[in-house]
Amino acid sequence: MTDGSFDAAQVEAQVRRWLERAVIGLNLCPFAKAVVARGQVRIEVSDASTPRALLEQLGEELALLRDTPAEAIDTTLLVHPQVLEDFLDYNDFLDDADALVETMGLDGVLQVASFHPDYRFADTADDDPANLTNRAPYPILHLLREDSVDRAVAAYPEPDAIIERNIATVRTLGFDGWRALLDAGDADDGSGRRDTV
Template sequence: MSDTGTPAIDDAAVEADIRRWIERAVIGLNLCPFAKAVWVKQQVRIVVSDASTEAALLEQLGEELLLLRDTPAETIDTTLLVHPQVLEDFLDYNDFLESADALVESLELDGELQVASFHPHYQFAGTAPEDPENLTNRAPWPTLHLLREASIDRAVAAYPDPDAIIERNIATVTALGAEGYRKLLAE
């Protein structure tokens, strides 16, 4: 237990959950056909944040954006900023994404870097919480995914039909179902 009486977060367990999600869902189900290449080259940085406030998370997000900007893609192509202690509520998380996008712009990184979103309770607009397509953006912990736009452009250009990815992903997670998805990510 922490000083606040809440259970302490085990950073190693959080990172293990994220790694399992990447390997079994993102790569294993081929939800992102571009992920495997950077994963096997060890170009994915996973940071488990100790931020407990939105302000602290936004500050750390800024630091990670600048680190990604200043580091060659061959070393770090993408960063997952996992924040288990803040923005556990999806609506709060979703509202925070506006601040994340504003930070990218204020750092003059729009067009260079972007922030994608994953959350245990992810819900696309116009869907019900239990709709299967929400599983495509559900991760074990709230996560901000920092991406290089140049890397995205190269990957999409090399992929035969990038527009089909979303439809294929929805079909994949629909066939698996919520219980199958949960089992896939279980230890």
């Protein structure tokens, strides 16, 4: 959606549903459940409509994460529904994001991970379910603390096996299973309430 009209609350609800049903529900990130349970995940829905505006907001979010104790915010999801909808443009923007981290002197302190509705790993076909491990309802820049990542990886047995296990999980699920997982509960249950998790 690039016409300036979107419902930020609805976007956030869809991202939370993806986070809870896919990322945590399928255990794609074994470290996510704890920070979500402790309320340490910031979800910021951006109204940026240009890459320049998004880069400025990314700088603000990096500074906020840098200046905030991990106990309050351990990680940030910067969701940007109106810009970089094309995956190749998004992928190119990641170089700018990494350059900004370095310019701000945060290399080795913070990092930016990537999620996109059309995410595609190098050397995979677009219809390979393996890509689902990094697909999200909207383009997202995921800001992570390096020390939190290091602690989580050190505490996890065989962290290198996570990627292989995730690919096996989503390939077993397939695209239809993935859609069903995220769409479950969308139908009105007769109470006038919709399940948005």
